Amino acid sequence: MMLNFTYNLRSLTLRTTMAAAAVALVGIFGQPTAASAQELDIEKIFFCPAGDMSEDACLAARDTTLITCTACHVFTPFVKAQKTEAEWDTFLDAHRQRVQETSDADYAEIGKFLKSHFNPENPVPQLPPELENYSLPPA
C-alpha cells in the first residue's frame, strides 16, 4: 500500500491517509488474509507516468484522485471501469455534483488520470475479494 512521493511532507500525509484507510478496511472486513494483501498492488493499478501526464503531474493527480474519490465509496467502481474518453466525460459531468469542494483544475486532473488508466486498452485490475465485492452507496 506504500506510495512514493517526491516530497516528504506529502509522503507523510498520504502514508497516514493510507494507513488510516488500511485500518478502516481491517475494521470493516476483519483481518485481511495474506493472499488478499498480496493481490493489491497500488503501484501497478495507479501507475505513473501515464498518458500525456508527466510523472510529477501523474503522481499529484493520483493523490488527488485517491483522496477525492474514496470519500464515499471504495475505488473499485472506477478502477474496474474501462470507459472511453467520451464515456468518462459523460460520467464526470454527472458526478461533478458529488465533489463540489474540488476545484475545476483538480477535477480536470482527476479526469486525465482516470482516462489514462481505466480505458478499453488497459487490462482490468484484479482486486482482493473485499474490494471486488463492493457495494455503492445509494444515489
Ligand code: HEC
Ligand atoms: C459525495 C459522495 C461521492 C464522492 C465523493 C464520489 N462518489 Fe462516486 N458514487 C457515489 C454514489 C452515491 C454512487 C452510486 C450512485 C451513482 O451511480 O451515482 C457512485 C458511483 C460511482 C461510480 C459507478 C457509477 C458509474 O456511473 O459508473 C463510479 C465509477 C464512481 N462513483 C466514481 C467516482 C469518482 C471517480 C469519484 C471522484 C471524482 C467519485 N466517484 C466520488 C458517491 C460519490
